[in-house]
Amino acid sequence: MRCPACAHEESKVVDSRTARDGAAIRRRRECLQCGRRFTTYERAEDELPLVVKKDGRREPFDRHKVVSGMRRACEKRPVPLAVLERTADQLERTLVESGDREIESRKVGEWVMERLREIDGVAYVRFASVYREFKDVGEFFEALRSMLERRGIALPADLPGRPDGGRFEPRGGGTR
Numbered sequence: 001m002r003c004p005a006c007a008h009e010e011s012k013v014v015d016s017r018t019a020r021d022g023a024a025i026r027r028r029r030e031c032l033q034c035g036r037r038f039t040t041y042e043r044a045e046d047e048l049p050l051v052v053k054k055d056g057r058r059e060p061f062d063r064h065k066v067v068s069g070m071r072r073a074c075e076k077r078p079v080p081l082a083v084l085e086r087t088a089d090q091l092e093r094t095l096v097e098s099g100d101r102e103i104e105s106r107k108v109g110e111w112v113m114e115r116l117r118e119i120d121g122v123a124y125v126r127f128a129s130v131y132r133e134f135k136d137v138g139e140f141f142e143a144l145r146s147m148l149e150r151r152g153i154a155l156p157a158d159l160p161g162r163p164d165g166g167r168f169e170p171r172g173g174g175t176r
C-alpha cells in the first residue's frame with residue numbers, strides 16, 4: 001500500500017475492521033517512512049487467511065465447506081439455514097479482523113464447534129464427533145458430558161467415559 005504523502009511502499013497496520021457488512025476490510029495504516037496515517041479498503045475475501053491442514057498443506061479458506069459441515073451436523077434439527085449463514089459470516093469477520101495470514105484448520109473447527117454449542121446441542125455433539133475424530137466412545141462421552149453440564153444436566157456416572165475406554169455394556173443385567 002503506497003503512502004499517499006511520500007509514495008513509500010511499506011506501512012504498518014494500526015487498526016483493522018470490517019466494513020460494508022463484512023465485504024470489505026477497512027485498515028488504518030501508518031507509513032513507515034513519513035509516519036502519515038491513511039485508510040485503505042480491501043476486499044475481505046482477499047484477506048482471509050490460508051487454512052493450514054493437519055498434514056501441513058495450505059488451502060484457501062472455503063466458506064462453502066464450513067457451511068456444509070454445519071448443515072450436515074444440523075440435519076433434521078430445527079436450525080434455520082440463515083443461522084448457519086450468519087455464523088459463517090461471523091467466522092469470516094473474525095478471521096479477517098484477526099489479520100492472521102494463516103490459521104490451523106483445527107482452530108476453525110473449534111470455533112465452529114463453540115458456536116454450534118450455543119445453537120443446538122445435538123448438532124454440536126455430531127459436529128464434535130466428526131471434527132475431533134474421537135478416538136473412542138469414552139472421549140465422545142466426555143465431550144457430551146461437558147456440554148450437558150454447562151446446561152446443568154448431569155449424565156449418570158456409570159456411563160462410558162471412564163479411563164478404561166468405556167464400552168456400551170448394560171450393567172446389572174438391565175434391571176433397575
Ligand SMILES: [Zn+2]
Nearest residue numbers: 003006031034
Ligand atoms: Zn509516507
